[in-house]
Amino acid sequence: MNTVVKIENLVKRYGDLIALDHLCLDIYEGEVFGLLGPNGSGKTTTINCLLSLLSYDKGSIRIFGKEMTPVSYDIKKDIGIIMQNVAVFDELTVFENIDYFCGLYINDKAKRRQYVNEAIEFTGLNDFQKFYPKKLSGGLLRRLNIACGIAHKPKLIILDEPTVAVDPQSRNKILEGIQELNRNGTTIIYTSHYMEEIEQICTRIAIMDKGRKIAEGTKDQLKRMIKNTETITTELLELPDNVLSQISALPHVYSADYSGDKLTVCCSGGKHNLIRVLDVLQKNDLSFGRVYTELPTLNDVFLEITGTALRDKED
Amino acid sequence: MFLHNLKYELISSYRVKDLIIWLILFPMILGTLFKAAFGNIYENISTFKTIPAAVVVEDGIDDTIFRQVMDSMTQGDEPFLKITYTDMDSALELLRKDDIKGIIVCGEKLSLTVSGTGSEQSALRSFADQYNNTQHIVMETLKNDPASAQKVIMSLQEDCSPVSSKPMTQGNTDNFIQYFYNLIAMVAIYGSVTGLHITVNNQANLSPLGARKCCSPTPKAVGLGASLIGSYIVQSGCMIICVSFLRFVLDIDFGDRLLLVYISAICGGILGVSLGFFIGSLNKFSFGMKTGLCMTISMISCYLSGLMVGDIKGDIASNVPWLNNINPASVISDCFYCLNIDSDYSRLKVKLLTMFALSAVFSVLGIIMTRRKKYAYI
Numbered sequence: 001m002n003t004v005v006k007i008e009n010l011v012k013r014y015g016d017l018i019a020l021d022h023l024c025l026d027i028y029e030g031e032v033f034g035l036l037g038p039n040g041s042g043k044t045t046t047i048n049c050l051l052s053l054l055s056y057d058k059g060s061i062r063i064f065g066k067e068m069t070p071v072s073y074d075i076k077k078d079i080g081i082i083m084q085n086v087a088v089f090d091e092l093t094v095f096e097n098i099d100y101f102c103g104l105y106i107n108d109k110a111k112r113r114q115y116v117n118e119a120i121e122f123t124g125l126n127d128f129q130k131f132y133p134k135k136l137s138g139g140l141l142r143r144l145n146i147a148c149g150i151a152h153k154p155k156l157i158i159l160d161e162p163t164v165a166v167d168p169q170s171r172n173k174i175l176e177g178i179q180e181l182n183r184n185g186t187t188i189i190y191t192s193h194y195m196e197e198i199e200q201i202c203t204r205i206a207i208m209d210k211g212r213k214i215a216e217g218t219k220d221q222l223k224r225m226i227k228n229t230e231t232i233t234t235e236l237l238e239l240p241d242n243v244l245s246q247i248s249a250l251p252h253v254y255s256a257d258y259s260g261d262k263l264t265v266c267c268s269g270g271k272h273n274l275i276r277v278l279d280v281l282q283k284n285d286l287s288f289g290r291v292y293t294e295l296p297t298l299n300d301v302f303l304e305i306t307g308t309a310l311r312d313k314e315d
Numbered sequence: 316m317f318l319h320n321l322k323y324e325l326i327s328s329y330r331v332k333d334l335i336i337w338l339i340l341f342p343m344i345l346g347t348l349f350k351a352a353f354g355n356i357y358e359n360i361s362t363f364k365t366i367p368a369a370v371v372v373e374d375g376i377d378d379t380i381f382r383q384v385m386d387s388m389t390q391g392d393e394p395f396l397k398i399t400y401t402d403m404d405s406a407l408e409l410l411r412k413d414d415i416k417g418i419i420v421c422g423e424k425l426s427l428t429v430s431g432t433g434s435e436q437s438a439l440r441s442f443a444d445q446y447n448n449t450q451h452i453v454m455e456t457l458k459n460d461p462a463s464a465q466k467v468i469m470s471l472q473e474d475c476s477p478v479s480s481k482p483m484t485q486g487n488t489d490n491f492i493q494y495f496y497n498l499i500a501m502v503a504i505y506g507s508v509t510g511l512h513i514t515v516n517n518q519a520n521l522s523p524l525g526a527r528k529c530c531s532p533t534p535k536a537v538g539l540g541a542s543l544i545g546s547y548i549v550q551s552g553c554m555i556i557c558v559s560f561l562r563f564v565l566d567i568d569f570g571d572r573l574l575l576v577y578i579s580a581i582c583g584g585i586l587g588v589s590l591g592f593f594i595g596s597l598n599k600f601s602f603g604m605k606t607g608l609c610m611t612i613s614m615i616s617c618y619l620s621g622l623m624v625g626d627i628k629g630d631i632a633s634n635v636p637w638l639n640n641i642n643p644a645s646v647i648s649d650c651f652y653c654l655n656i657d658s659d660y661s662r663l664k665v666k667l668l669t670m671f672a673l674s675a676v677f678s679v680l681g682i683i684m685t686r687r688k689k690y691a692y693i
Contacts, residue, residue: 014692048693051530053519055689070689073532081530087523091330092323103319104531104538148527 001028003065004156004187005050010059012045012211019045020056021211027189032182034202035191036298042211043191044084047160050189051081063156077105080154084161086145088133095120095129098147105152119151122177139170146174150181157181158189163197175201195298207302214305219298226304227254228296232265232274234281235289239263243284250276263288316533317541324545334509338553342502343560349498350565353491366435367397367415369406373422380457381421384446395442419443425450492655493648495567497622500647502557503583504613506550510591511609513542514681518595520690521602535686543592543678550584570655575663579654582670583647589677590643596681598688613644620644646670 005027012020020042027033035043048054050061052070061068063075088097098116106112120126123143133141142162150157159178163171179201182188192198198205199219206216215222223229239258247263248256252270256263267273274293281288302308328334370385372378388396399406399415406418410430417429417439427443429436456463517539519526528538558580561567569576594609619642621628628645631638639645646669653663 048519048526051526052689053526053529054693055691070529071534073534076530077532079530081527083523083527085523087527089323089327089524091327096323096326100319100323101527101531103323104316104528104533107316107319 001030003027004029004063005189006060006062007046007050008060010046010049010056010061012042012049012054012056019211020049020059023059023208023211023213025206025213025216027187028204029187030182030185031203032178032188032190032201034198034205035189035208036193036195036198036205036302037208038193041193041208043193043208044160045211046208047158047189047191050158051079077152078155080149080152080157082146082149082157082159082162084164086133086141088141088144088148090133093130093132094125094136094144094147097133097144098151101148102151105154115151115153119147122150122180123147124173139166139173142166142170142174146177154186156187156189160191161193162190163192163194171197195302199298205298207298207305209302209306215301222298222301223296226296226301227268228266228300228304229269230267230273231294231296231300232263232267232277232291233294234263234265234277234291235261236263236281236286237261239286240284243280243286246280246284247277250280253277317537320533320538320541321545324542325548328509328545328549334549334553337505337508338502338550339556342498342557345501346495346498346557346561346565346567349491349494350567353494364435365394365397366417366438367399368439369399369401369409369415369418371401371403371406371418371420373420376421376423378421381425388442395438492567492569493621493628493652495561495569496648496651497617497620497644499554499557499561499580499651500583500620500644501613501617501622502553503550503580503587503647504590504616504644506546506553506584506587507591507594507609507613508606509546509550510543510588510593511595511605513539513546513588513592514595514605514685515602517542518685518688518690520598520693521595526693535688536682539682539685543588543682546588546592547585550588551581554580554584569651572654575654576651579647579650579663579667582667582674583643583650586643586647586670586674586677589674589681592681593677596684598684616642616644620648640669643670643673646673 003026005025007023007025010020010023011018023042023046025033025046035046037043045054049056050063050068052061052068052072063072064078066072066075068075089100092100095116098119099112102112102116102119106115120129123146125140125143125147128136128140128144131140133144136144146159146162149159157178163174166174175197178188178190182201188201190198190202202219204216204218205222206213207222208214215225217225236258244256244258244263247253247265250273252267252273253265254268255266258264263277265273265277274291278288278291372381385396385398388394389398398419399409401409403418403420406415407428409415410418410428413430416433416435417427419439420426420428425443425446427439429439515521515525517525517528517535519529529535531538555577558569558577562569562573562576590612591609594612595605597605600608618624619627619631619638622644628639628648631645639649646666650663650666650670653660653666657663
């Protein structure tokens with residue numbers, strides 16, 4: 001696999017604060033690479049360094065095999081960037097905005113017009129071509145932001161939290177669009193603190209915290225890194241201590257907790273864990289309500305590695 | 316690439332409402348207010364009116380020459396004086412009733428009695444002073460060279476008129492015109508806000524738009540150059556609209572060299588944009604601070620050039636003359652003074668060259684400070 005982006009030992013300091021701590025990343029051609037982490041973990045700083053917008057204290061960044069600098073125009077022409085904040089001209093219409101940004105990459109007028117129309121089609125903005133950004137809803141505005149970043153058909157697209165403050169319907173359209181771009185051969189770097197999005201679209205993921213990469217791999221690889229393989233939750237009106245002890249003693253169960261009328265059993269490996277837990281409850285004549293089982297999430301990965309839940313960090 | 320950038324710079328600029336308000340509508344409103352405030356005052360003091368005066372000839376005085384002079388002062392379409400020959404008591408009564416503005420008493424020397432102060436009283440005083448100063452020459456000429464007497468008297472008649480002047484140009488010598496000069500200078504300096512926005516839209520640490528542009532393969536100097544040229548064009552348009560409105564709608568007389576007035580205004584606008592661009596490129600300050608700096612410099616510059624207090628520029632010229640030479644608004648308004656007052660272009664050339672030099676320095680420094688830049692913070 002060709003390496004599209006290679007980051008080695010990247011260090012970025014803001015005064016005494018270390019924003020990036022010897023970060024190393026390899027991103028390969030054709031993958032959707034996710035950067036997951038809470039706010040302030042260093043995702044956007046990584047992207048800004050990658051794009052040569054931010055200076056850094058140490059390390060090297062190579063894109064398409066070449067060193068990235070502010071004047072690496074031959075590299076920049078193949079990169080599309082979708083910023084966290086919407087970056088469009090309020091005074092230009094939807095069409096004009098896309099045409100302007102596409103024109104920064106594509107000189108040929110006919111080709112540019114074709115690309116602009118394709119970007120409008122791709123993002124579903126056909127009916128809004130003459131609208132000014134202020135007249136667009138949040139979701140449409142985000143789609144315009146994306147259209148401006150992808151119109152020139154780049155080989156590498158970097159999306160920095162593109163779905164912030166977007167309604168679920170628009171979010172799904174955006175995610176589907178990203179997957180379609182990837183299917184067409186584009187390498188994607190996607191940053192988000194929404195783990196569901198990362199899980200949904202990314203083929204490989206790096207989890208960041210406090211400027212460090214704390215884990216990297218496919219979602220299955222990441223989940224295998226942790227002890228938890230299954231979490232069983234059962235609604236119970238009462239649970240005697242001796243029954244809780246029996247459940248805790250079951251094979252592959254490493255944690256059992258009863259609180260708020262809910263029994264939560266965490267298992268590590270093994271099969272038929274749910275059946276064994278329900279057997280114990282039935283043998284003790286305990287009636288139960290809803291029962292559900294969950295596979296580990298990236299939040300569990302983050303929780304186990306850092307000791308803090310990703311969602312807690314967001315709060 | 317350059318033309319593409321320029322095209323959209325122009326399109327986006329003319330759709331900015333702030334630009335229309337501050338660079339087009341605001342000067343129009345202010346100019347109209349100036350016209351309303353100063354127009355009548357100027358009409359009153361600048362429109363020549365024949366001055367009514369009484370003449371009292373003391374007994375035993377040979378008033379032949381004096382009467383010749385008086386005759387010349389009361390002739391023509393717009394005579395300087397309207398004279399009533401009378402005695403002193405009647406003259407004082409007329410003065411008390413304000414039927415006349417002064418009493419000219421022809422004795423050994425010419426003396427004058429006026430009530431109150433004003434331009435008419437000043438004109439009478441000036442006439443009396445000039446008459447007395449030249450009387451001695453006339454008398455001496457009559458004694459020594461009677462043949463030249465007529466020429467001397469004619470000379471006296473010409474010189475005696477305190478309201479005649481020999482203009483250096485066909486320009487407008489109205490004192491209140493300076494407010495309109497400074498108004499144009501203000502519009503030009505307000506261009507600094509346009510210049511500031513160039514940096515906002517091109518620097519990654521100031522806006523997401525700037526960050527996106529910095530990520531593109533368009534060289535920064537090309538993008539900045541297009542933005543600068545676009546802003547110069549837009550600012551020039553605003554300057555042309557401003558001057559045209561003042562000249563053709565408010566009927567402000569800018570003299571007979573209107574084309575040069577337009578050129579000077581455009582140069583001023585370019586200086587304003589360049590100044591704002593330079594301020595915006597100073598990397599040490601936040602955008603808010605840069606905006607504040609821009610507005611402060613603009614307001615102080617306009618204040619010191621006399622926009623708010625007309626006399627201040629003269630005071631500065633007397634006490635700290637170098638300040639007028641570095642104050643952009645003063646340099647711009649000086650151009651208009653030069654055009655209106657000077658018969659040649661030497662001072663105007665210096666002022667225009669100063670503006671060009673300042674614009675070039677600000678623009679080049681701005682581009683150097685902005686291009687090829689990585690930022691420590693975004």
